Amino acid sequence: MIKILILSFLFSVNQKVILKDGTSFEDKILQGNNSVVMFERNGSIPKSFIAEIKTIPKVIAPRIEFSDTIPIRELIRISDEAAQKFSTANAITLLDDNKNILNPDGTQISRYHSIIKILSPEARYWGDIDLDFDETRENIKVLFARTIHPDGSISWLDYSKIKVSSPTEGMVYFNTYKNMAFNLPDVSVGDIIEYVFEFQILKPDDQKQFQSGAFFIDGEPIIDKILTVVLPDTIKLNIFTRNGVPSAKITKEGNNKIYTWEMKNISPIILETYMPMAINLAPGVFCTISESWDYWFDKGCTWYKERMEITPEVRDLITKVVSDAKTKEDSIAMIYHWVQANIRYISIKGGISSGFSGHPASATLKTGYGDCTDKANLLATMLTGIGLNAYPVFIRTNDGGRYPYREIPILSGNHQIVEVRTPGDTFWLDPVTETYRYPYFAPFDHGVLCVNSLCRSIDSIPVPPPGDNARIFELTAEIDTNGSVMLESYKKYTGSTEAGVRKRYKGTKENEYRDNIQGVINEESPGAELLSYEVGPIKDLMKQFYLKWKYKMTNYPVCVGNLWVLKVPEFTKYEFPEVASGTREYDIEYLTSYEISHHSEIKIPASYKINWLPPVLKIKNRYTSYSGEYSVKGNKITFVDTFRIYERIIPVKDYQMYKGFLTKVANYSKLPMVIQR
Secondary structure (H helix, E strand, C coil), rough: CCEEEEEEEEEEEEEEEEEECEEEEECCCCEECEEEEEECEEEEHHHHHHHEEEEEEEEEEEEEEEEECCCCCCCCHHHHHHHHCCCCCEEEEEEEEEEEEECCCCEEEEEEEEEEEEECCCHHHHHEEEEECCCCEEEEEEEEEEEEEECCCECCCHHHHEEEECCCCCCECCCEEEEEEEEEECCCCCCCCEEEEEEEEECCCCCCEEEEEEEEECCCCCEEEEEEEEEECCCCEEEEECCCCCCEEEEEEEEEEEEEEEEEEEEECCCCCCCCCCCHCCCCCEEEECCCHHHHHHHHHHHHHHCCCCCCCHHHHHHHHHCCCHHHHHHHHHHHHHHHHCCCCCCCCHHHHHHHCCCHHHHHHHCCCCCCCCHHHHHHHHHCCCCCCEEEECCCCCCCCCCCCCCCCCCCCCCEEEEEECEEEEEEEEECCCCCCCCCCHHHCCCCCECCCCCCCEEEEECHHHHHEEEEEEEEEEEECCCCEEEEEEEEEHHHHHHHHHHEEEEHHHHHHHHHHHHHHHHHHHCEEEEEEECCCCCCCCCCCCEEEEEECCCCEEEECEEHHHHHHHHCCCHHHHEEEEEEEEECCCCCEEEEEEEEECCCCCEEEEECCCCCCEECCCEEEEECCCEEEEEEEEEEEEEECCCCCCCCHHHHHHHHHHHHHHHCCCCCCCEEE
C-alpha cells in the first residue's frame, strides 16, 4: 500500500501568445528568429501576426515521496503479471484504496487512491476523471496524478489542466455545486495510470451521522481492493456485509478505531443476459453510526411536515385540477397526470434535507420544475388535499441495485415516489414518468423496498400482475385465392408498454405517423400497402392509448404444390435470449412482469380446406404461463394465445425447468398452419 507523505511542486514556463486579431493561446517557444516564432503545438507563426507574448509560470507536476512505496519497476512487473493472468481484460485495477475518516468534530475525509493498467484503446477513458462537489460544504484536492509508461518514464498531470466548472445547465439548478475534471496525460495501451484525490467534508449535512461502504467488484479484474473506515473509538460502527466479504481487521491508533476490509485477485463478473445488477452479486460492506432508522424517521417526519403544507395556492390548484372528476379514482388520476405533465423534471442537487424530502410543495408549484423528491412531495401533498393518506418514499430502483434497508439504516436512495394507503389497498405512483396512465408506474420501481418516514416503516413494493404491463393484439385477416390478404390490426397497451409506445408517438410529428406505421407493416411483409390508420390519444392520459391500421399484403402464403404454408399475420415468434445457454451462473432478473396476448381471425377461401393446425398448448409454472389454441368455424380460423411472466426474478436453481418451458413456447410459436387449395 502506498502512503502519501510529502507533496512538493515542479514548475515550468509557458507563454501566453496574443495575436493581433485578438485571439490567444498558451504554448512553449521552441525557437525563433527575426521573422518567425516556432511553438511546440502551434507550429511556426510570423512575428508580424503576434501582438504580445507573456510568460506564465505553470505548475506542471507534484512530486510525492512515499513510505511503503511500490517502486515503479515492481509496479510494472505486477501489472505485467496481472495482464497475463487476465489477458482478455480491457483494464485491470491494480489498487483501489478508499479511506473514509470521521473526525471528532464531525468533519469527514474521503480519500481515493487508484492504480489502473490500460490494456485496450477502449479503456483509455479510465484516465478521464470527473468529480462533483458542493463548494459551500466540501473541499476537493487532487493530491497526485500521473501516467507511468512501459519504459518506466512518467507523465505528470499538468495541474493547470484541471477544470472546475458549474454542472451542465438544464440538468442541475443548484449554484453551489461544481464539477472538477481532468485527464491523465499521454495515456496509451500498456500504460499505468495512478491518482489520489480527497474530499474534505468541512460542513456535513448532519454532524451526528456518518456512513460508508464499498462493493468489491468491477467490470474488470481487481488485484487489490481496500476499504478503510476511521472514527473515534467512542463511537460504535454498525456494520452489515453480504456475499462473502471477509471480516474487518480492527486496529487502534491513538483515540481512533480503524476498520479495514481487503480482498485480492477479484475476477470480474461474467455477463449474462437479464442478469442481476453486479452490485447485487458483489461482496459488499455497508456501515453507519446510526443504530436504527428512528433517527432518520424523526428527521424525515419533521422535514416532510414542513414541506407538505397545503397553502391557499396548492388548495386552489387541487380544486381546479379535479373540477371535472366524477369519482375519487378520477381525482387521483387527474392529480397524478397534472404533476406528470406540468412539473418539469430537473435534477436538483442540494443539502440532505432537500435531497431527502424535497422542496416545499408550494415552491415546486411556483417554479414549475423539480427533481423526483420535489415531484413526489407535490403529488403527495395534493393527494393529501383530497383526503388520501399519501406519503413520499425513497427507494433504490431495481436497475440501481438492492440495498439492505431492513438490515441496516443506510440513507442511500436514488429515487423518490409516492405511497398511498387506503383502508383496502396500498399503491404507488411515480410522477417523474410523464406518459404513464393511472394507476401504472415505472417498472424500475417494482419489487423494491421503500423507506416511508411518515409511517416509520420500510415497505415492499410488489411486482404488479402481468396484465398491468400488457400488449394486447387483435387482428382480422381475409385471404383471397391469389394469396393476397386484407388485414385490420388493433393494438392496445397497459403499463410501461403503453407508456413507451405513447412516448414514441409523442416524440413523432403527426405528419410522420404514416411513415412510421408503414415501416412496421413492411417488417411483416415488404411492399405491404397501408390503406388507413388511427393513432389513439397521446396527451390525454385519462384514456388508453391504442393503434389501428388497415393494410393489404400480396403473396402472403408460401406455396408448396397445392398447399399453403402460412403463419398468423403479425404474430412474431417468441424468442428468449435469456435461456440461450445450456447453463447459467446467475438468476434471471427482469424489470417487471409482463403479458402478451393475441386474438386473430383469419378467413380463407370457402373452397379451401384446412390440412393441419398446431395443437393446443397450455402450460404453467409459478413464474410463467402460456396458452395457445387454434379453432375453426366454417372457413374462419381463430387463434388465441396469452403469454405471462408473473415474477421479476427467476432463481438459477430453476433455470433448467424455466429454459424447458420457454423452449416449448418458442417452438410452438414457429409452427405454421397448412391449408389445402
